[in-house]
Amino acid sequence: MEAEAAKDSVFDEGFVELEVPEDEAMEVASSATEQEGLQGRGIPTDEVEQIMQSEAYQRRIATCHLCGQCWYDNKFRVGCHECGGFPLQRACPVCDGQCGSQWTRNIKLSHSFHEAHWDGSCALPPEVQHAFQLRKLTDSSEETLSEGLQDLSTS
Numbered sequence: 081m082e083a084e085a086a087k088d089s090v091f092d093e094g095f096v097e098l099e100v101p102e103d104e105a106m107e108v109a110s111s112a113t114e115q116e117g118l119q120g121r122g123i124p125t126d127e128v129e130q131i132m133q134s135e136a137y138q139r140r141i142a143t144c145h146l147c148g149q150c151w152y153d154n155k156f157r158v159g160c161h162e163c164g165g166f167p168l169q170r171a172c173p174v175c176d177g178q179c180g181s182q183w184t185r186n187i188k189l190s191h192s193f194h195e196a197h198w199d200g201s202c203a204l205p206p207e208v209q210h211a212f213q214l215r216k217l218t219d220s221s222e223e224t225l226s227e228g229l230q231d232l233s234t235s
């Protein structure tokens with residue numbers, strides 16, 4: 081109360097006491113209209129989430145940009161780079177599914193590189209994974225795999 085009294089005495093021009101309640105009233109009014117405007121124009125957050133989770137949206141996202149096959153429907157085109165020979169999931173590419181783990185397509189990366197990208201990890205021990213990698217790099221015969229394993233044990 082003392083501070084207000086001091087303020088009044090400094091800016092005492094007769095308008096001070098009238099201006100304060102007017103400003104407060106305007107603030108309340110403007111914030112109310114702002115909220116109404118947002119609710120009217122913008123899409124509510126939960127509605128956006130509903131769209132994101134909807135089947136139509138998932139289907140649109142999980143569609144190959146190159147060949148137009150819908151991975152969401154378990155479809156892909158053989159020989160298409162972006163499809164990579166599988167829809168949304170594939171067996172572990174490191175050991176050709178021997179570890180039993182499923183890798184999930186990274187849809188975003190698949191689209192941006194037009195090449196299939198997968199998220200996952202092989203459940204086999206690292207040295208066995210390495211042997212599989214050697215086998216793929218050199219030959220696909222069983223002989224090369226055992227050679228790779230021998231190389232590992234001797235080195």
Ligand SMILES: [Zn+2]
Nearest residue numbers: 144147160163
């Ligand atoms: Zn494709």
Ligand SMILES: [Zn+2]
Nearest residue numbers: 172175179202
């Ligand atoms: Zn594996």
